[in-house]
Amino acid sequence: DAKTTQPPSMDCAEGRAANLPCNHSTISGNEYVYWYRQIHSQGPQYIIHGLKNNETNEMASLIITEDRKSSTLILPHATLRDTAVYYCIVRISGGSYIPTFGRGTSLIVHP
Amino acid sequence: GAGVSQSPRYKVAKRGQDVALRCDPISGHVSLFWYQQALGQGPEFLTYFQNEAQLDKSGLPSDRFFAERPEGSVSTLKIQRTQQEDSAVYLCASRPQWTGHTEAFFGQGTRLTVV
Numbered sequence: 001d002a003k004t005t006q007p008p009s010m011d012c013a014e015g016r017a018a019n020l021p022c023n024h025s026t027i028s029g030n031e032y033v034y035w036y037r038q039i040h041s042q043g044p045q046y047i048i049h050g051l052k053n054n055e056t057n058e059m060a061s062l063i064i065t066e067d068r069k070s071s072t073l074i075l076p077h078a079t080l081r082d083t084a085v086y087y088c089i090v091r092i093s094g095g096s097y098i099p100t101f102g103r104g105t106s107l108i109v110h111p
Numbered sequence: 112g113a114g115v116s117q118s119p120r121y122k123v124a125k126r127g128q129d130v131a132l133r134c135d136p137i138s139g140h141v142s143l144f145w146y147q148q149a150l151g152q153g154p155e156f157l158t159y160f161q162n163e164a165q166l167d168k169s170g171l172p173s174d175r176f177f178a179e180r181p182e183g184s185v186s187t188l189k190i191q192r193t194q195q196e197d198s199a200v201y202l203c204a205s206r207p208q209w210t211g212h213t214e215a216f217f218g219q220g221t222r223l224t225v226v
Contacts, residue, residue, distance in 0.1 A: 043115070043202050043217025044154065087153060098144065098167065099204070099215050101153035 004088045009106045012082075018075040020105050022088030025069040033064060034089040035073045036099070037082075044087065044101070047073065078109045113137070115218035117203050123224045124193045132188045132221045136205030143186050144215065145178055146202040154202050160186060193225045 005023040012018040024033065034049040048055055048062045050071075055062045061074040075082050087104040091097050116135040124130050136143050142161055146154035147170075156170040162183035171178070175193075180186040190197055200220040207213050 038154075042219055043204065044215075045217065046214035085153075098156055098159055099154075100156060101146075103151075103153050 004090055004102060006086075006088055006102065006105045008103065009108070011108045011110060012075075012078045014080055014109055014111050015077055018078040018082065018107060018109065020073040020075075020086050020088075020107065021070065022073070023070045024088070024090045027068050027090050028092075031090045031092055033062065033068075033071045034091060034099070035060070035062065036087045036089065036101070037084040038087070038104070039081075039084040044099075047086075078107075080109050080111065083107060083109045115203055115205055115216050117201075117218035117221050119221060120219065121222050121224075123226060126194060126225055127192050128225075129189065129191045130193055130223065132190075132201050132223070134186045134188070134203030134205075134218060136184065136186070136203070137207075137216055138184075140205035140207050140216075142206040142208065142215075143180055144204040144206075145186070145188050146204070147172075148200045148202055148220070150199075157188070157201075190223075193223075195225050198223055198225045 032049050032051050035047040036044040037047055038044045047059050048057055050062045050064055064071045085104040085106050087101045118133045144159050145157040147157055148154045158178045159167040160180045163180050175191045177189045200222050202217055202220045204215040204217045206215045
C-alpha cells in the first residue's frame, strides 16, 4: 500500500471548518483513500473513503486532487467532540484488506 | 451489544505474569484483527483471522504472543511472561467480509500495564 504523510497536529476553532491534508504521492490507480479517526480512549472509527471523485457523508467530505497525489478531509463545522487523531490510509481495491495506520494528525478543536 | 466488545478494559500485570485479553466481535463478522497501540503512536497490526483461520500473524512481536479464534467468533490474545514493553492498548476490530470496502469496527481496547 502507498505511504501517506500527514501533519502531526492541527487546531481549529469550534464552528469553523477543519481541513485535514494527506499526501499520498505514490498512490497507484487501484488504491483508495480511507480516513479513520480515534477519539481519546476509544478505538479508531471509520469516516469516509474515495477513489477519485469527491465524497460526502454525514460525518465529513473528502476532496481528492485530480492527480490523486493528495486529499483533504473536511469537517464542515467542527465541534469539540471532533477533537481526535485522524488517520489517512491508502489501500488497494478488492482482496483482503488490513487497515494500516501511521501516526495521523492530532486535531484539537478549541472553543 | 451491537459493537465490538473487549474485556477487561484495564489490566495490570506483574512482569512475568501471563495475561489473556478477550474480544467479542460483532455477530456474523468474518474478519477479526488485533492491534497494539503504544502511547502516542498509531495502532500497529498484530494478527488477522478469517473465521477461525489465522491468516496473518506477521505483526506478533515475539513468540510470547499467541492469538486464537477457535469457533470463528470470540478471540483471545494471550501474552506469556509479560514484559514492561508489552504495556500498551490492545485493540480488536471486526469486519463483515474479508474483502471489499466494508469498514472495520473497533472495540474500545484493553489497556495493559506491566509493572
